[in-house]
Amino acid sequence: MNNTEPNIEKIYEENLKFWDDAWNRVSKPHKELPKLPYIHELTRKLKKFRVKKVLDLGCGSGWLSIFMSKYGFEITGVDTSKPAIELGTMWAKEDTANVTFLAGDLLNLPFGDGAFDAVVCNSVLEHFRLDQAKVIFDKIHKILIGGGFLFGCFDQVGTGTKGEYFELEDHTHVYTDQMRKGMMLRNYSDQELKELLSKFDILSFDKNNYGSRLVWAKKK
Numbered sequence: 001m002n003n004t005e006p007n008i009e010k011i012y013e014e015n016l017k018f019w020d021d022a023w024n025r026v027s028k029p030h031k032e033l034p035k036l037p038y039i040h041e042l043t044r045k046l047k048k049f050r051v052k053k054v055l056d057l058g059c060g061s062g063w064l065s066i067f068m069s070k071y072g073f074e075i076t077g078v079d080t081s082k083p084a085i086e087l088g089t090m091w092a093k094e095d096t097a098n099v100t101f102l103a104g105d106l107l108n109l110p111f112g113d114g115a116f117d118a119v120v121c122n123s124v125l126e127h128f129r130l131d132q133a134k135v136i137f138d139k140i141h142k143i144l145i146g147g148g149f150l151f152g153c154f155d156q157v158g159t160g161t162k163g164e165y166f167e168l169e170d171h172t173h174v175y176t177d178q179m180r181k182g183m184m185l186r187n188y189s190d191q192e193l194k195e196l197l198s199k200f201d202i203l204s205f206d207k208n209n210y211g212s213r214l215v216w217a218k219k220k
């Protein structure tokens with residue numbers, strides 16, 4: 001590495017620290033259900049597909065995990081941030097919800113092959129470089145059962161003012177402003193998402209009014 005090349009490992013560590021610090025400032029789980037019409041369709045589809053075990057990637061303090069558990073699914077929620085996981089765990093205990101929360105990096109998911117019937121990835125992938133996204137999608141493919149389902153909401157991001165971030169070679173933005181210092185954000189094109197899903201059959205690929213791509217896919 002020469003002096004002008006960014007140290008991508010250090011940048012990634014700082015991005016993880018950004019999330020830990022952000023969640024450390026939160027004292028209660030975000031319990032209010034966001035106004036996202038697709039989450040009702042999500043549980044309806046999971047039921048229709050006779051799914052039992054669901055993995056919620058980048059679950060934060062757990063609103064989606066707890067929401068899905070109310071429909072009878074067995075949920076595991078994973079997030080890099082220990083403070084977020086502690087909030088979710090506390091909430092699940094209070095609600096006696098069937099959710100296991102685990103602190104961990106999506107790049108090192110500790111699950112074996114075929115461990116889940118479905119994986120949900122809501123507004124999380126945008127925080128990874130393209131090479132990392134490939135690793136995560138390969139792992140998702142492995143930990144799903146044959147014919148298992150993936151639901152993803154992939155937001156349109158990265159429209160911040162230049163100067164508030166610098167850009168890595170693959171166009172990942174690394175924020176430098178005070179609020180988001182260290183956070184990585186990458187906008188995935190439709191084409192890139194479809195390539196990441198090459199080991200899946202894409203069942204639907206829709207765009208909502210905010211430009212988020214709502215994708216259902218099935219392991220081939």
Ligand SMILES: C[S@@+](CC[C@H](N)C(=O)[O-])C[C@H]1O[C@@H](n2cnc3c(N)ncnc32)[C@H](O)[C@@H]1O
Nearest residue numbers: 019058059060079080081104105106122123124
């Ligand atoms: C934009 S929030 C979305 C949270 C939640 N999925 C939702 O829909 O509200 C991104 C979440 O991903 C988590 N996250 C970021 N990088 C991660 C990583 N490398 N491994 C696991 N979780 C990560 C963050 O801590 C944060 O909770």
